[in-house]
Amino acid sequence: MKHVAAETGVAPLFEPLQAGALALPNRIVMAPLTRNRAGPGGVPTELMATYYRQRARAGLIIAEATQIRPDGQGYLDTPGIHSEAQVAGWRRVTDAVHTAGGRMVLQLWHVGRISHTSLLGGHAPVAPSAIPAEAKTYTAEGFQPVSAPRALERDEIPGLVADFARAAERALDAGFDGVEIHAANGYLLEQFLKDGANRRDDDYGGSAENRMRLPLAVTEAVTEAVGGDRVGIRISPVTPANGIDETDPQPLYEAFIERLSPLGLAYVHVIEGATGGDRDYRPFDYAALRRRFPGAWMVNNRYSPEMAAAAVAEGQADLVAFGRSFIANPDLPDRIAAGAPLQKADSSTFYGGGAEGYTDYPFLKEAEAAQ
Ligand code: 8OZ
Numbered sequence: 097m098k099h100v101a102a103e104t105g106v107a108p109l110f111e112p113l114q115a116g117a118l119a120l121p122n123r124i125v126m127a128p129l130t131r132n133r134a135g136p137g138g139v140p141t142e143l144m145a146t147y148y149r150q151r152a153r154a155g156l157i158i159a160e161a162t163q164i165r166p167d168g169q170g171y172l173d174t175p176g177i178h179s180e181a182q183v184a185g186w187r188r189v190t191d192a193v194h195t196a197g198g199r200m201v202l203q204l205w206h207v208g209r210i211s212h213t214s215l216l217g218g219h220a221p222v223a224p225s226a227i228p229a230e231a232k233t234y235t236a237e238g239f240q241p242v243s244a245p246r247a248l249e250r251d252e253i254p255g256l257v258a259d260f261a262r263a264a265e266r267a268l269d270a271g272f273d274g275v276e277i278h279a280a281n282g283y284l285l286e287q288f289l290k291d292g293a294n295r296r297d298d299d300y301g302g303s304a305e306n307r308m309r310l311p312l313a314v315t316e317a318v319t320e321a322v323g324g325d326r327v328g329i330r331i332s333p334v335t336p337a338n339g340i341d342e343t344d345p346q347p348l349y350e351a352f353i354e355r356l357s358p359l360g361l362a363y364v365h366v367i368e369g370a371t372g373g374d375r376d377y378r379p380f381d382y383a384a385l386r387r388r389f390p391g392a393w394m395v396n397n398r399y400s401p402e403m404a405a406a407a408v409a410e411g412q413a414d415l416v417a418f419g420r421s422f423i424a425n426p427d428l429p430d431r432i433a434a435g436a437p438l439q440k441a442d443s444s445t446f447y448g449g450g451a452e453g454y455t456d457y458p459f460l461k462e463a464e465a466a467q
Contacts, residue, residue: 116325116362140185152198170207190271208284274326282338292341324360
């Protein structure tokens, strides 16, 4: 396949890379994708094991966002990593992926204010400040506006940090090769970072230094728990996802990356522009972030294979995460190597349901055989 890749100009995507402790055979990463197919109690299912096993040809699989504790859940049927049953369920998934030759990290998630009382035993979501988001979430009653949050008390913060670290330990117990901290897309850690959601007047709000304090404490605790070389972090400096906003993202994120750099992280994963939307949503100098980070640099948001190969060849990125293309093409790296056409993802089956639109996208060989 190597010679075909060279002909199509995508060869840079098939150079191996050591990212911290993660030995990656190619640069094509499966992005974390919420699919709302966990079983009762947020336990990963056999069907999820099949779905991820099918995608084991990725250089790295980032498992879907997974709540670190019950109040970190914001949508129906998302998986957790806080109960023994969830750990056992994930163990079946990681075994399946490893047996198929893959590598997989778990995305550690707390939604903060992006939740609904019906998912939280009647309680209000927790957030840096009691400011409701202009956003909807998916509940047993369908899409609903998120519930008004309450501000976390200062003395609740150490427990939150410890719960992230414990979730990271559980992820390794469940067989994951590492973890990715979800600090993007308007969820809890980004709510602390960005001034549109954080109006705290203690040492976790106000200045950029103060707003970075919780995300940094979480990253340090997770790093202490499992080793920085097994930790990545996902950021989205300018996204408006889930009603989030920041007045001055450039200096905030430059300072954040400078503070992350000494922790020896395996990678930083950046969503460029508006999540799932306009890459040029707001001007931002991503290269200025990259210059400040010594580890692997992963980019995401609507990359075609050709754009991805150019980004790697020109040194703008080490790794490229693909979302929609990995939903619709389980063997995406093989298709890219062969220059084969990509199947299109059906958005009506993204969230919830069963095997349809989940484990039934054909592999290249099946697609050819069917013609
Ligand atoms: C789509 C639907 C629900 C959650 C994110 C975890 O945006 C998500 C998510 C995406 O990071």
